[in-house]
Amino acid sequence: MMTLTKEKLTILREPDVIFFRNKAKEYAVKIGMSLVGQTKLITAASELVRNMLRYANGGEAILEIVVRNNIKGVRLTFADKGPGIKDVKQAMQDGFSTGKSLGLGLPGAKRLSNEFDLKSEVGKGTTVTIIRWKNGL
Amino acid sequence: MKSKTASFLKKNKKQLLEAWMHNQLADSTLRDDLITNEELGKQSEELLDSLLKALGSGEFNADSDVFQPVVDIISELSITRARQGFSPRETSLFVMSLKRAFYSIMDKEFANDPALLYQEAVIINNLLDTLSIITMETFIKGREEVILRQTDEINEISTPVIRVWDGILALPIIGTLDSARTQIVMENLLQMIVETGSRIAILDISGVPTVDSLVAQHLIKTVSATRLMGAECIISGIRAEIAQTIVHLGIDLSNINTKASLASALKLAFNMLGVEVRRGEKKSII
Ligand SMILES: Nc1ncnc2c1ncn2[C@@H]1O[C@H](COP(=O)(O)OP(=O)(O)OP(=O)(O)O)[C@@H](O)[C@H]1O
Ligand SMILES: [Mg+2]
Numbered sequence: 261m262m263t264l265t266k267e268k269l270t271i272l273r274e275p276d277v278i279f280f281r282n283k284a285k286e287y288a289v290k291i292g293m294s295l296v297g298q299t300k301l302i303t304a305a306s307e308l309v310r311n312m313l314r315y316a317n318g319g320e321a322i323l324e325i326v327v328r329n330n331i332k333g334v335r336l337t338f339a340d341k342g343p344g345i346k347d348v349k350q351a352m353q354d355g356f357s358t359g360k361s362l363g364l365g366l367p368g369a370k371r372l373s374n375e376f377d378l379k380s381e382v383g384k385g386t387t388v389t390i391i392r393w394k395n396g397l
Numbered sequence: 398m399k400s401k402t403a404s405f406l407k408k409n410k411k412q413l414l415e416a417w418m419h420n421q422l423a424d425s426t427l428r429d430d431l432i433t434n435e436e437l438g439k440q441s442e443e444l445l446d447s448l449l450k451a452l453g454s455g456e457f458n459a460d461s462d463v464f465q466p467v468v469d470i471i472s473e474l475s476i477t478r479a480r481q482g483f484s485p486r487e488t489s490l491f492v493m494s495l496k497r498a499f500y501s502i503m504d505k506e507f508a509n510d511p512a513l514l515y516q517e518a519v520i521i522n523n524l525l526d527t528l529s530i531i532t533m534e535t536f537i538k539g540r541e542e543v544i545l546r547q548t549d550e551i552n553e554i555s556t557p558v559i560r561v562w563d564g565i566l567a568l569p570i571i572g573t574l575d576s577a578r579t580q581i582v583m584e585n586l587l588q589m590i591v592e593t594g595s596r597i598a599i600l601d602i603s604g605v606p607t608v609d610s611l612v613a614q615h616l617i618k619t620v621s622a623t624r625l626m627g628a629e630c631i632i633s634g635i636r637a638e639i640a641q642t643i644v645h646l647g648i649d650l651s652n653i654n655t656k657a658s659l660a661s662a663l664k665l666a667f668n669m670l671g672v673e674v675r676r677g678e679k680k681s682i683i
Contacts, residue, residue: 278573281607299607299638303646306609354647364610368646 264332265290265325272318277309280321284336287323291332291394301334301392304372307365308338308388314359316342316386326391333374333393344382352378402503402517403452409502414438414445416501420494424487431481444470445495457520459527471528472535479539488536489529496525556582558589565666566595567659569634571604579615583622590626597666598623601659603634613648620653629669630654633662 265287269280284305288298305321312319319340326335345351352370357363366388370376373390374397380386406413418441422434447466454463471492478488499521507514556578559567566589568582586598600619605612620630631654635643643650656662667674 274575296638296641299642300645302607303609303642306607306611307646310609310611362610362614362648364647368610368648371645371647372642 261326261328263324263326267323269321271309271312271321274313277306277313280309281306283323284334287325287334291325291334293334293392293394297392297396300372304369304390305336307369308390311365312338312340316340331393331395333391333396335389335391337387337389339385339387341385344384344386345380346382348378348380402521403455405506406452407449410445410449413498413502414442417441417445417495417498420497421490424490428483428487431483440474457524459524467528468531471532475532475535476539479536480543485533485536489532492525492529492532496522556585558585560593561663564595564670565597565599566590566593567599567601569601569604573607574605574612574615576615579619583619586619587622587626590623590628596628597631597669598628599631599633599659599662599666601634602632603636608639608643610646610648613643631656631662631665633657633659
């Protein structure tokens with residue numbers, strides 16, 4: 261996999277969510293992703309940025325255009341230095357929430373992405389990476 | 398620290414003010430549409446007076462109490478300028494150009510004592526730098542206030558509740574539905590339900606760019622609150638790509654009335670109220 265374009269944004273406040281989402285849309289449009297694809301990517305991004313703000317007081321979001329086997333995609337990385345997730349398997353379940361919320365953010369983001377990776381260490385932080393390919397379902 | 402600057406500056410106040418005004422007016426970006434020369438002269442003299450008075454105390458630290466009146470004047474001025482739409486350049490120039498005026502006067506006064514000139518210049522420099530920083534800080538604070546006020550205004554004007562039919566309200570929601578917006582939408586809606594005795598509210602989300610779990614949760618809350626008031630909600634304007642995304646996200650909207658368009662939502666509302674809309678005989682105009 262090769263990276264063509266890369267950009268890093270700091271997420272600290274609520275308005276950063278909208279700004280980041282618009283950036284993600286820009287990247288998706290740039291590689292010619294379909295409208296459904298764009299919407300799925302942006303919604304997944306929205307969930308992950310919000311988690312970062314809510315549970316880790318913010319963090320860093322990286323946008324990339326990547327290529328693999330001649331196919332382009334958008335890769336988004338969300339890295340925070342928050343409390344980390346104790347039980348990742350539990351957090352990935354529909355309806356699990358420590359924030360009295362719907363508990364759909366993480367599992368939903370996974371379903372909305374083509375590739376999903378979550379690494380978390382208690383006391384160190386959490387990093388989530390997702391990819392949506394141009395022609396992804 | 399002892400300094401000769403204070404006393405000699407006082408003597409030269411008139412020249413100082415002239416030089417300063419000259420510097421300010423010489424800048425091509427000066428907004429003479431926002432401020433008259435006379436007003437600028439008045440502001441400049443006021444600041445200079447209070448600055449010279451503070452310097453007279455022998456104190457040169459802008460953070461000390463004697464400089465409070467100076468800081469107050471500068472803050473007031475920067476905030477006002479931010480609100481009036483001055484640029485950062487125009488605003489910072491106000492204090493920066495005073496520095497140049499000080500230098501030109503001191504240059505003459507201490508011409509034969511470079512060591513003293515240097516010493517005095519450093520003092521003045523530090524002082525005016527601090528004042529410049531205060532200028533910029535308050536200016537930015539002023540701009541932020543303007544932005545916050547605009548955000549509030551946008552929130553207010555972009556959440557109208559429209560009475561489309563007897564007993565039917567429509568709320569076109571445009572933009573992101575964050576917590577603050579939801580609060581306003583909900584309050585406006587519930588109040589209108591009481592005022593008009595409406596039984597159906599149509600929430601149209603055609604103008605909402607992203608429906609994530611937070612937005613969905615806000616929608617569900619609004620629907621529940623409406624039901625508690627004895628009215629029913631229909632959510633319309635769900636675009637195809639949003640529908641697919643909601644399903645993948647796992648949000649369950651199955652016990653909420655949803656329609657693709659405002660027109661079909663209105664049809665459903667008529668149905669629920671037992672209203673029949675029919676095309677009548679075309680009446681002749683002549
Ligand atoms: N970046 C993070 N740092 C620490 N904990 C996290 C982070 N992201 C998620 N979590 C934990 O994982 C749980 C599940 O997250 P998920 O996004 O699925 O649900 P939620 O945020 O609680 O609700 P929703 O996203 O539906 O509003 C959260 O309640 C939280 O405890
Ligand atoms: Mg979440």
